Amino acid sequence: MHNRLFISLISICLLFTMGLSCGKNETPKGATESLSKTVGASLLTQTHVFYQDLADAMRETAVKNGLNLRIQYAEFDPRKQNDQIEMFILQRVDALIISPTDSSGIGPLIKEAMNKKIPVFTVDITAKDADVVCHIASDxxxxxxxxxxxxxxxxxxxxxxxxxxxxxxxxxxxxxxxxxxxxxxxxxxxxxxxxxxxxxxxxxxxxxxxxxxxxxxxxxxxxxxxxxxxxxxxxxxxxxxxxxxxxxxxxxxxxxxxxxxxxxxxxxxxxxYPREIGKSAIETVSDYFKAKEIPKVRQIPVKLITRETLLQERSNQNAKS
Amino acid sequence: MPSHDNLLLEMKHITKRFPGVLALDKVKLELRYGEVHCLVGENGAGKSTLMKILAGAVPMDDGEIYIEGKKVEITSPFQAQQLGISMIYQEFNLIPYLSVAENIFLGREPKKGKTPFIDWKRMYKDAEDVLNLVGLKIDVRTPVVELSVAQQQMVEIAKALSIKAKIIVMDEPSATLTDHELKTLFDIIRTLRRQDLGIIYISHRLEELYEIGNRVTVMRDGQYIGTFEICDVTREDIIRMMVGRELTEEYPKVIFKRGPERLRVENLTRKGAFENISFSVHAGEIVGLTGLVGAGRTEVARAIFGADPLDKGKIYVDGSEVKIRSPQEAIYHGIGLLTEDRKNQGLVLSMTVRENTTLANLKRVTKWLFLNIPEEKRVSKKFVEELQIRTPSIEQIAQNLSGGNQQKVVLAKWLFTNSKILIFDEPTRGIDVGAKAEIFKLMNQLLERGVAILMISSELPEVLGMCDRILVMHEGRLAGELSREEATQEKIMQLATGYIKKNVA
Amino acid sequence: MWLKSWLKLIFSRTWVPLTITLILEFIAFEILGSLQGQPGFASLSTTILILNQLSIFGIMAVGMNLVIISGGIDLSIGSISAISGVISALVTVHLHIDSPIYILISYIAGVAIGLITGSIIGSLIAFIEIPPFIVTLAFMSLLRGLANIITAGKPISPLPENFLFLGRGQFLNTIPISIVIFILVFLWGYLVLNYTRLGRHIYAIGGNEVSAKLSGVPIRKTKLLVYIACSGLSALAGIILASRMGSGSPKVGIGDELAVIASVVIGGTSLSGGKGTIWGTLLGLCVVFTLNTGLNWIGVETFGQQVTLGLVILTAILVDKIQAKLKTSNE
Incomplete structure (x- = not known):
């Protein structure tokens, strides 16, 4: 029993020292990475078509704009989202894109990120009681x-x-x-x-x-x-x-x-148009890095669908093929 | 027709090493056609290992095995079965909720022609035929779970016969049988013997050897000691060869001065189990409680110990009435119960010797809120020395000890509670001759300290050998009490079978 | 032959393969992270992050470890953590005063809910003798439903600044309070299991209930206490979680019971009871949560994470089998 305790303690100390020594080797960011800024995103879920489209568009646009994008999915779990954002903060990403699982609970975390000079953007769902750089969503x-x-x-x-x-x-x-x-x-x-x-x-x-x-x-x-x-x-x-x-x-x-x-x-x-939302979100972040003026809210236009518009769409498709 | 001088099975120079131990050292064993060959030895002598090698469960390091004169290699249990070797273990390998027929033909179900469907009619018919061979008259559609232990054993034997076994190994078949069931088993064995099958019979009950065996092979510490015609050796010879030294006495009875009354029970009744049981046990004496299996002996012990509720009756400890509704209360009043089933009811096998020793009285090693582990170790070491428990250390897991040593750990547990009244339920079951005598000597030491012992046992020689008074139960009632002087096997059996009734004072 | 003796050395004790796995995880994620231009996984700050995230689960795992060693199981811990967080948040919001005393009252209310539920669950298991699996399965659903009813399905927020102390506060400005609480709970668990009568009784009941009963071990009392402890600790974890989230959400902790049971089992505790240590549980937690954070670090997405966790559980079971095999071949 005591033997095991002792060795466990040693191994944990070992981990810590290993961690410390590695931590010192961290290269300072900025100088070499100005070309590729890293953006962390914590989205609501990976299982809905809406968010799949949104994420796909974000990835494509990120490549076009030379951004390094990392997407995580919270799967409706506020704790998971919390963990993901904390890790992004630790990784010192250059910007955060969040679609909150809990509009009112996310506030303190956004404040923490903003305090650490990480700009936060929200997509699709707003955050209450917190000031973000820009909210991008359907109108x-x-x-x-x-x-x-x-x-x-x-x-x-x-x-x-x-x-x-x-x-x-x-x-x-x-x-x-x-x-x-x-x-x-x-x-x-x-x-x-x-x-x-x-x-x-x-x-x-x-x-x-x-x-x-x-x-x-x-x-x-x-x-x-x-x-x-x-x-x-x-x-x-x-x-x-x-x-x-x-x-x-x-x-x-x-x-x-x-x-x-x-x-x-x-x-x-x-x-x-989830694809438009995703595209706009990344473009907004990219604009922010280029120090351009950014509105508080970006609203992506929506479209009225009726029997007529659907029939129109169908005949257009038939014409193409 | 094979001649009786030809050998059915011959095992030669069988050697098996386990890390650090030579488990079998050039052991040999011969089995003739139509012979019941008894294999005896203390626990750890290597009997089980030898049989496991025969059954293909353990590979041997060196040696040769011949069946009907042909040399064979046994590499798997399946192959052993193919060669006609069948094992009947103490713990049966039957599946409880399948029927008797399904169990007998498990894995070899007869099929309807070439279809994958089971031919139920044929299976039931074949099962009935094979059950007839062992004289068991039950519906083959009965689920095994509804059978008695003896009937299950018959089913196992029937299963062995159905695969055309030539060699049947029976490991302690009598341990869980009543006398009547044992008689049936012996009848079947005699039938099998006449059919030229060979039977290897392992048992701790030496008297059985004389009733059923032809020859006996004695093993000790992994060594082959010798093979003898049963009629040529005496019981004492066999014991001496097994233990390797002269056993001064099998039952080292010492008569102590009878002290004050420790335990008295009056009119104990538990409906459906026992009725109006009254007796007393004094300091310094062993009172035997015997009777046929199912007479209600264990039930009485459990009720006194608070493990089962009582419907009626009074319990007095040291002269004053006590209420016992749980084992905790029994322990508080100084009563300890050494159960018959040590593995499942006496010890926590996954815990160490030390932890098992103190389990029933942790308060004694508690300081403030916490356990005093150094003190616990000291106590446990003391008991290991005092009771001569053979274990590499007090931190050994109880599972790894032999039966006799496990029993000693249980005893240590109750000594640590300072029990004044100890109830031993079948204290020597499954324990070899040498360890038995040690347990009895320990009982003497306890008596000397003023402990009162109630000993439940089916083994009449040990009841006669160790008890000061003997209570006999028959169908839930006390059939009579005999003093040490007047008791004989015949008198006990007459009371136990209800042949005569004698009033208890 | 040398291979076998090496294997024996590696698999001889639960902690050896676990510690090796843990070190390998750190090395692997450091390398994989560096390849993606994201070095620094094996650093003190990441370790603190992992410990911080692990602490909430760890508090529950200490309770779960007691339950599983006693031969039981508790599936309701996720729901208990949700309802206690919700109750605690509700009390704070209703008291409407952001002062430490009132916040403390709301914390106590949350823990009280856990203790009450624990006594009900424990009583059903100990006195009415309903199998723990069924009782706690029922409570998993029942409490989740109650939490949703109380809150009408939406999180209770915003919560006052002082309420966030447990989840976001730091001890001496370096170590998160939740880690400090976890360490205290862990020490408590260590003392209980190794140095108290209760702990010995838990092992005895899990090892062999009949023998334990016949040795005078108070079976019912012990079981009751075990479930009260597990529920109470889960409630504490729920409050810390609500405090960290800044909201009392009825949706948190879904599936937590499985992650916790997995960690405990990976740490060498036997699901059939009687066997297990608190250090094993800690290592199990470390292995699972380092993996979790590491996969997030290198950007593996939801589906990939599910697959990986499943593989780790399977591997742990295989290692356990190998250990058992090596042990029998020793005899």
């Missing part, structure tokens, strides 16, 4: 506004609308605000109810069924993402009201696009 407000306008036109200026909401997410708050601002321009239309759907399909479906039962005069539903919208679609169809109620969604997932193409009562969606 959610614009997307909500476009959907509001389109829906108001389809309703011909009057009607009652419900929103399947998920109010704890900042990007969703912006979408809803844009949507409501558009609706305000039409005195004949009102948002009569907002129900929580947690952005999940099954919850959205149940919420929709309850809505239809309590408000038989409902004309349209806005689902804050496609899972909400598709859930609403299922709820409306099961009640047999697909000819009266119109639905709009957000994200333009392939499944939602198919529904729109098939002429179901889901009539419009908003497409985001």
């Amino acid at each position: 959610n407000y614009q997307g909500g506004y476009m959907l509001g306008k389109f829906l108001a036109d389809k309703l011909e200026g009057k009607g009652k609308i419900a929103i399947i909401d998920h109010p704890t997410v900042t990007s969703v708050q912006e979408r809803v605000k844009g949507f409501e601002d558009a609706i305000k321009e039409y005195p004949g239309i009102e948002v009569v109810q907002k129900v929580p759907g947690d952005g999940q399909r099954d919850k959205a479906m149940r919420a929709t069924q309850d809505l239809i039962a309590s408000r038989p005069d409902l004309d349209a539903i806005f689902g804050i993402n496609d899972d909400s919208a598709l859930g609403a679609l299922a709820g409306v169809e099961s009640a047999g009201l697909q000819n009266r109620i119109k639905i709009v969604g957000f994200d333009a997932t392939p499944e939602a696009c198919n529904a729109i193409l098939e002429g179901k009562c889901l009539i419009a969606d908003i497409a985001q």
Whole structure:
């Protein structure tokens, strides 16, 4: 027992001394590496298409701009993200790109990095209570506004609308605000109810069924993402009201696009451009290194998707091939 | 028809070295057709190693093996099986939730023609045939788990016969059998003998040799001592050759002055196990508790020790009534239990000799909040010397000790609790002759110190040899009490089988 | 022949292969990092980073080690760390005063939740004799759900500056507080296992429960204490985690129980109980977390990390088998 204890102690001391001696050999950075600055990124996840596209574009743009990019994925785990960022700080990367797993908890860590003169950029998701160099994300407000306008036109200026909401997410708050601002321009239309759907399909479906039962005069539903919208679609169809109620969604997932193409009562969606976000993020960092002026927020335009735009896209593709 | 003078098996110059030890030194063994050949020796004499070599489980370093006059190389258990060698171990290799038939034909299930499907009809029929050979009348579809130990052993033998074994090795087959079951086993062995099979029979119970054996080979410390016709040697001769010295006495009984009453129980009852058990044990005496297996002896001991609850009855320690609801309380009142199954109930095999010694009374080596390890070592060394526990060090893992030494460690544990009342449940089971005498001598030392001993045993010679008084149980009740002077094997058996009843005062 | 004796030397004790692995990890990541223009893995600052990240798991692993040596298992530790972090954060936010005394109250509240849960889990296992696997599996889900319900699924933040002390504070401005706490917990575990009756009882129960019972070892009390200790330590880890994150999130610690069990088992503790040391656990933790940080250092992504961790666990089991084989061939 004691023998083992002793030897373990020695080996741990050995590790430390080894660590110390190696630590002294660290070459000073800067002079030789001005050409290739290192950027560390801690993204939300590797398992969603949106983030895969975003990461791919970041890599390509980094190569073009001569930046050394290291991407890590937090997989929705705040602790993992914390560990990754701490390590980037230790590696003294020249800039950090983060899509926070927890908007409100990430603040102290961002402050720590900024204190160590590492500029921090956020993509897709904002950080609360922390000042970053720049936030790069889809223009959610614009997307909500476009959907509001389109829906108001389809309703011909009057009607009652419900929103399947998920109010704890900042990007969703912006979408809803844009949507409501558009609706305000039409005195004949009102948002009569907002129900929580947690952005999940099954919850959205149940919420929709309850809505239809309590408000038989409902004309349209806005689902804050496609899972909400598709859930609403299922709820409306099961009640047999697909000819009266119109639905709009957000994200333009392939499944939602198919529904729109098939002429179901889901009539419009908003497409985001993750590749554009990724590209812009790296370009912003590169601009920062070149000491260019940078805005606090970079909003990547989004696009309204309707049956018409989808048919257009398809004929374009056919023409090409 | 092979002649009885031809040898079925011959092992010559078998040598096996383990690092630092010569486990077998030019050992030889012969087995004739239709012979029951007994193999005896103390634990560690090399019997198991020799048999493992025969079964292909351990490779030998040197030597030759001939089967029916042909030289063979045995390199794997599978090959040994092919050569007609079958081992029946103390711990059976049966799979509990498979049926008897499935176990017998495990890995050799008969197939329907060339299909991969099992021919169940044929399998059941063949199983029944082979069970008939050993005289076991049970449904072959019964799961093995529902069989008694003896029946499981029959199934093992049936399995051996079904693979057309010519040589069957039985390792301590009698250890877990009742007398009646043992009789059945001997009947089967005699049948097998008539079919010209060779049987190697390993046992610690020397009296069995005279009942069933033809010849006996004695081994000691990895050496071949000799082979004899059973009728030519006496029991004392065999013991002397096994131990290598004259055993002064097999049962070194010393009669001490009977002291004050230590333990008295009145009307102990546990439904379904025993009823109205009353007796007392005094300082300086050994009270034997005997009876057939299943008579409820161990159950009484467990209840006194608080391991099982009592439905009724009173327990008095040193004259005053005590309530014992757990082993902790029993230990607090100075009672210790040396269980029959040392490996599974007596010791923590993964712990060292030192740790096992102090386990039941850690308070005694605790200073403030912490264990006083130097003190613990001192105590443990003291016991190793006092009890002559043969171990390389007190830090040896209990698993690596022999049965007798394990028993001594258990004893050390209870001595360390300052137990005044010790209950020994089958204290010599699986222990060789030399170590047995040592355990008995230790009992004498305990008696001298004023300890009271209750000894549960099925071995009548040892009960007669060591006990001052003998209690006999029959079907959960006390059938009678005999004094040392009046007790004989016959009287005990009559009480144990319920042939006569004698009232206990 | 010399090869065999070398193998024997290397595999004779648990700590030898582990220490060798650890040193190899440092060398390998230093070389791989340098090739990518990122030297300095084998440095004091990285070691502190690793220890800092390891400390939270280490606190849980000390408790888990006790549980596994006693022959049990605790799958609920990740959920306990989440709910205790959440409770502690909630209390702070509700007290609404950023003073050390109030922060201390919120810490105590978090630990109390752990101790209470531990007593319930322990009682179910010790007195009603439900298998630990099932009890703790149920609690893993139950507590995770409760944490989500209490917080409506979103993290509790921002937390006052003083609350961040445990997770982000430094002792004498050099060593993170969490490492200091881990060292204290580790010493506690060492003393308990080697120098107390409780520790001896834990080994005895794990080694052979029947023998232990018949030797008068208080089985139920020991088991109860073991699960209370494990839950309490997990709660402490959860509070440190919340303090480091700056938020009490119900989503933290998912899958932590597996990483902790893996570290303990790699450290030579037997899942069947009765065998294991606290030093082994520390080495197991070091091997796993150096690997973790190292893979991050050289930029291996999520999927690659999962594969690597799996391989390490498999290797550890193989090494254990080789050791057992060498030991039997010795006899």
